Amino acid sequence: MSQDTSVLSSAAVAAPQVSIPVRDLLPWGVFGLVLASLLIYFVGAEQGATSLISGHYVHEFVHDGRHLLGFPCH
Template identity: 50%
Template structure:
C-alpha cells in the first residue's frame, strides 16, 4: 500500500495576507496624516483642516 502524502495547506492565504497588509498600511498613513498634518494637507479649505483638527483631538494627539 502506498503512503498517503500530506498536503501542506497554509493557515492564511496570500491574498488575505496582502489585503491585511494593504489595509494596515492605509490605516497607518491615515493616522499619520491626522496626527502630523498640522495644516500641510488642508491648505485649500477649512473643512479638511477642521476634520484633521477634530481627528487629532479624538485620537488624543496634542495639537495646540
C-alpha cells in the same frame, strides 16, 4: 403546553468549514496597514512643517478626531 422536540433536533446542522490561505489574505493585510498608516499620519501629523497638502483644509477636517485621539494641535 407541549413542545415538539423533533423540530429542535433537526435544526442542528453542521456549519461548513472554510479555510482561507494566508497567501490570499496577505495583500488585504498590507492594504489595511497602509490605509491605517495614512489615517494616523493625516490625523496626527498633517499640520505645519510636515504638511503635504497646503492650506488648513485637512487640519480642520480631522481637528475633532485629533483631540479625540489625544494628539495636540494648538
